[in-house]
Amino acid sequence: MKNIIHITTDRIEGSVSAAELAGLKSEIMAANRMLHEGTGKGNDFLGWVNLPSEVTAAELQTLNECAAQLSGKAQVIVVIGIGGSYLGSKAVLEAMNNSFQLLHKSQSHPIILFAGQNISEDYLYELLEAVKSYSLGVVVISKSGTTTEPAVAFRIFKEEIEKRYGKAEAAGRIVAVTDAKRGALRTLASQEGYATFVIPDNVGGRYSVLTPVGLLPLSAAGVNINELVRGAQDMARATAPEVPFEENPAAQYAAARTALYRKGFKIEILASYDPKLLYVSEWWKQLYGESEGKEGKGLFPASVTLTADLHSMGQYIQQGERTLIETVISINTPKHKVVIDSDAANLDGLNYLSGKRISEVNLMAEMGTMLAHVDGGVPNIRIELPELNEYYLGALLYFFEKACGISGYALGVNPFDQPGVEAYKKNMFALLGKPGYEEQGEALRKRLK
Numbered sequence: 414m415k416n417i418i419h420i421t422t423d424r425i426e427g428s429v430s431a432a433e434l435a436g437l438k439s440e441i442m443a444a445n446r447m448l449h450e451g452t453g454k455g456n457d458f459l460g461w462v463n464l465p466s467e468v469t470a471a472e473l474q475t476l477n478e479c480a481a482q483l484s485g486k487a488q489v490i491v492v493i494g495i496g497g498s499y500l501g502s503k504a505v506l507e508a509m510n511n512s513f514q515l516l517h518k519s520q521s522h523p524i525i526l527f528a529g530q531n532i533s534e535d536y537l538y539e540l541l542e543a544v545k546s547y548s549l550g551v552v553v554i555s556k557s558g559t560t561t562e563p564a565v566a567f568r569i570f571k572e573e574i575e576k577r578y579g580k581a582e583a584a585g586r587i588v589a590v591t592d593a594k595r596g597a598l599r600t601l602a603s604q605e606g607y608a609t610f611v612i613p614d615n616v617g618g619r620y621s622v623l624t625p626v627g628l629l630p631l632s633a634a635g636v637n638i639n640e641l642v643r644g645a646q647d648m649a650r651a652t653a654p655e656v657p658f659e660e661n662p663a664a665q666y667a668a669a670r671t672a673l674y675r676k677g678f679k680i681e682i683l684a685s686y687d688p689k690l691l692y693v694s695e696w697w698k699q700l701y702g703e704s705e706g707k708e709g710k711g712l713f714p715a716s717v718t719l720t721a722d723l724h725s726m727g728q729y730i731q732q733g734e735r736t737l738i739e740t741v742i743s744i745n746t747p748k749h750k751v752v753i754d755s756d757a758a759n760l761d762g763l764n765y766l767s768g769k770r771i772s773e774v775n776l777m778a779e780m781g782t783m784l785a786h787v788d789g790g791v792p793n794i795r796i797e798l799p800e801l802n803e804y805y806l807g808a809l810l811y812f813f814e815k816a817c818g819i820s821g822y823a824l825g826v827n828p829f830d831q832p833g834v835e836a837y838k839k840n841m842f843a844l845l846g847k848p849g850y851e852e853q854g855e856a857l858r859k860r861l862k
């Protein structure tokens with residue numbers, strides 16, 4: 414089960430020796446066992462660990478059928494959610510979609526647009542305007558069923574869809590993904606008669622991409638969710654506690670970043686050389702930021718898309734404060750082929766590249782950058798994927814989840830809670846005058862004068 418993805422950690426050796434890395438072996442293996450045995454912190458949120466093998470063919474079929482039904486009615490599906498209820502599907506969609514999908518005249522699947530991931534009035538206005546002449550469906554996703562941002566967006570889209578189609582037809586165009594019993598969204602969905610899918614109790618938002626949270630919107634967009642799950646299943650086997658440390662990519666990655674953190678590195682930059690991976694980085698930032706950033710600890714997760722950001726952040730990475738490590742996701746084989754032709758006049762002086770594919774140029778940019786950054790004191794971890802398809806993406810997502818759980822335990826935190834997220838919510842509710850927050854509201858308003 415080796416080599417679904419390939420991880421290289423030997424470019425951290427200027428900072429962490431192979432012996433030091435091997436010294437973490439028993440600790441990292443123990444952390445992996447804790448995830449499987451449920452003996453660590455936050456053990457009521459470990460449903461994601463065995464999730465890939467627990468997704469049944471029947472569940473996938475139900476999801477695919479519901480997605481097909483909605484797709485049959487809607488040219489545009491607005492997916493409403495935030496954080497873990499949004500980033501997983503957005504990440505896979507961006508990676509799988511043609512980058513210029515919207516310019517293609519015929520669409521074989523509905524266009525998926527997102528709402529509820531911000532509270533920008535202009536965003537919502539422009540989205541409502543943009544979908545005016547398209548038939549509409551909505552997937553609203555919230556595990557708690559009470560998060561303000563998606564709740565506000567849903568109120569607006571519910572009104573829009575009911576105004577257009579009438580209440581009964583609207584109900585057939587809305588699907589809710591939420592908790593089995595709790596939350597305002599569950600109550601609303603039951604009363605209005607929406608189709609619903611459940612987010613299991615023991616799966617937290619940022620670990621929920623392989624539940625209906627991610628799978629339903631992705632299936633509606635034409636992504637092969639069966640392959641996504643198959644990739645995750647194989648990665649679950651490849652990162653199981655029985656797999657030796659040296660062969661377990663999640664253990665290797667967790668060990669490398671843990672060792673570097675303990676040496677004083679503070680920031681991990683996830684770098685990719687394909688803009689299709691931009692939202693994989695956003696998903697990864699949420700996963701690691703919310704899982705590890707607590708109790709005054711944790712690597713700060715940042716990201717860059719290269720080579721674009723070499724012309725902005727590259728300067729800092731090369732010569733700024735030396736607290737950075739860089740983890741690169743590298744895709745071996747692109748989906749398409751573009752070759753640089755020879756030019757008789759060679760006015761641009763690029764004939765030395767003639768006959769080369771763009772991906773060869775990109776790979777040399779990656780190799781050159783890696784050596785430059787390592788020379789500049791930025792340790793490098795490399796994660797290599799054979800290609801960008803559903804199977805390898807499913808494997809990558811599970812790989813990152815598993816490594817995050819292991820790293821979190823090695824850090825000594827509960828990787829499955831997010832108590833810090835509440836602070837802004839309380840202040841926002843108080844400032845907006847939510848009943849029950851009157852006193853805090855008054856105190857905060859004084860501070861804002």
Ligand code: PA5
Pocket residue numbers: 495496497498554555556557558559560563617618619620703831
């Ligand atoms: O990882 C998490 O649990 C959070 O980031 C949530 O996904 C996010 O806050 C959205 O919550 P909900 O799905 O309850 O609306």
